[in-house]
Amino acid sequence: MGDSRLASTRLFASKLLRLCMKEYDLIVIGTGSVMNIVEPMIQDNPNIRIAVIDKDEPGGICLTRGCIPSKILLYPAELVRKIEEARDLGIDTQIKKISFEFVMERMRKLIYADIDQIREGLSNSKNIDYYHELAEFIAPYTMRVKGTEIKSKMIFLCNGSKTMIPPIKGLDKVSYHTSDSAFKMKQLPESIAIVGGGYIAAEFGHFFASMGSRVTIIGRNPQFVPEEEPEVSALAKKVLSRHINIITNHEVKEVREISSGLKELVALDRKTGKTVTVTAREIMIASGRGPITDILHPEKSGIKTTPDGWIAVNEYLETSQPGIWALGDADGKYLFKHVANYESAIVYYNAILKRRVKVDYHAVPHGIFTYPEIAGVGMKEQEAIAKYGADKVLIGHHKYEDTAKGEALNVKDYFVKVIVEADTERILGAHIIGPEATTLIHEIIPLMYTPQQTYRPIRDMMHIHPALSEVVDRAFQSFMPPEHYHHTIEHSHQMVEA
Numbered sequence: 001m002g003d004s005r006l007a008s009t010r011l012f013a014s015k016l017l018r019l020c021m022k023e024y025d026l027i028v029i030g031t032g033s034v035m036n037i038v039e040p041m042i043q044d045n046p047n048i049r050i051a052v053i054d055k056d057e058p059g060g061i062c063l064t065r066g067c068i069p070s071k072i073l074l075y076p077a078e079l080v081r082k083i084e085e086a087r088d089l090g091i092d093t094q095i096k097k098i099s100f101e102f103v104m105e106r107m108r109k110l111i112y113a114d115i116d117q118i119r120e121g122l123s124n125s126k127n128i129d130y131y132h133e134l135a136e137f138i139a140p141y142t143m144r145v146k147g148t149e150i151k152s153k154m155i156f157l158c159n160g161s162k163t164m165i166p167p168i169k170g171l172d173k174v175s176y177h178t179s180d181s182a183f184k185m186k187q188l189p190e191s192i193a194i195v196g197g198g199y200i201a202a203e204f205g206h207f208f209a210s211m212g213s214r215v216t217i218i219g220r221n222p223q224f225v226p227e228e229e230p231e232v233s234a235l236a237k238k239v240l241s242r243h244i245n246i247i248t249n250h251e252v253k254e255v256r257e258i259s260s261g262l263k264e265l266v267a268l269d270r271k272t273g274k275t276v277t278v279t280a281r282e283i284m285i286a287s288g289r290g291p292i293t294d295i296l297h298p299e300k301s302g303i304k305t306t307p308d309g310w311i312a313v314n315e316y317l318e319t320s321q322p323g324i325w326a327l328g329d330a331d332g333k334y335l336f337k338h339v340a341n342y343e344s345a346i347v348y349y350n351a352i353l354k355r356r357v358k359v360d361y362h363a364v365p366h367g368i369f370t371y372p373e374i375a376g377v378g379m380k381e382q383e384a385i386a387k388y389g390a391d392k393v394l395i396g397h398h399k400y401e402d403t404a405k406g407e408a409l410n411v412k413d414y415f416v417k418v419i420v421e422a423d424t425e426r427i428l429g430a431h432i433i434g435p436e437a438t439t440l441i442h443e444i445i446p447l448m449y450t451p452q453q454t455y456r457p458i459r460d461m462m463h464i465h466p467a468l469s470e471v472v473d474r475a476f477q478s479f480m481p482p483e484h485y486h487h488t489i490e491h492s493h494q495m496v497e498a
Contacts, residue, residue: 030158032060077210196286378429404466
C-alpha cells in the first residue's frame, strides 16, 4: 500500500514538473550583441519560441553602462579641450560655465530612450518570452529562472562581465564608484581618485578633469595604459598630465575616510617601497572587468570554464557542451562591442547555418577616447619581432605636424606607427595617437582583411590633400628597421627637450 502511494506521488510530481517546464527552440542569456542572431532567426521562422533572459536593463553593457554612454559624456569633454586650445590660434575664448548636471542628464535621457525601446520590443514580441531575472543552470540544457524551469537544446551565452574590485584594505568601509555606477552621479566631485591606469581610467579621468574635477589616477603598472605601445603610452601620459595627476607603478594598499567625507588613499611605490598619500572627495575603481560566469553555475550543464573563470569555447565559439555557444565578454577573448558583434555573426554561421566558420582575431582594432585619442590594431612591435625576427620587421612612422593638415591643426608630437613584414609587405599592426585616431585607423583595418594583407593599396591610392589621412599614407612611405626607428625617435625627443 505504501509503495503504491509513493509511486503515485512520484508520478504526480513528474507530471507537475513537465507542466512547469517550458521548452524553447532557443534560450538566450543577455540582450547585447546576441540579439543580432535572434532577429534573423525570427524572420526565418515565424513560429520559433525563444527565451531571452537578462538580469540587467536590456541592451547589453555597451548601451547601458559602457561605450555608448561614456562617448556621450566624452564629446563635451573633447569640446572643452578644443575650446581651450583655440586660444593658441588667436581665438579669444572663455568657458563661462560647464553644467555637469546637464551633461549627465542628456546622457541618461538618450540611453534610457534606447533601453525603453529595446524593452518594449522584447516584451511585445510574440516569439519571445522576456525574463528580466537572474538565471542559472540546474542540469544539462536546463535552467531555472524566476522559479520556472526552462529547457532548450540550443543556448547562447552572452552574459557580459563585471567590474573587478581589488582587495584594498578599508575599501569595504567607504563609498566608491565603478564604471557602472559613475553614470548615475548627480553632482561633479570637486576631486576624484581613480584606481587603475588603463583605458577606463584614461577616459573617465579625461571626462572628470574636463568638467572641472581635480583628478588623480593611480595605476599599478609602470606604464600608463599598459596595453599600448610604450611610446604611445608615454605621450598620452605627457599630454593628459597637463590636467590630471597620473601616478604609475603604485599599488593602492589602504583606503580610509577622514574628516568631512574626504577619503585618503595610501599607495605603495612598487619600485622603491615608499608610500604616497592621495586625498580626494570621491574614489573610482577602474581596475578592469572580469567574468561573471559563476552566477550561471555552468558546471551543472557540463560547460567548462577557463582558469580565469571565462566560458571556454573552441575556435567555432561552441562550449564543451554541444549546442551551447558563448560570445562577447562571456568568452573573455576581447571585451569590445565590435568583437561581440563579429562573434555573433560567427555563432550565427555555425549554430544556425551550420557552416563551420572559425574565429579570426588577427586584426582586432581598439580605441581609447581620451584626449588625445588612441587607436590600435594587430600586433605591437615586440610581438612582431618575437614572431618574425627583428630583421624581418619594418617600422613606419610619421608625425601629424609634418603634414599640411596637422600643421593647420597646430598639433605637436602626435604620430602614426605601422608595423609590416619586410618580405611580404603584409601589415602586422598599426598604432595611432592624436586627433581622429579612431577614424584614421580604418584606412588600415580593411587591408588587413584582404587575402594578401599588404599595405600597397594605401601607397598606390590618391589621398585628398590636405586631409589628415595623409599622415597614414606618409607612415607607409617611411619604413626603417626597428633599431633605426628607435634611434630616430630618441634623437627626436632629445631635440624637443633641448
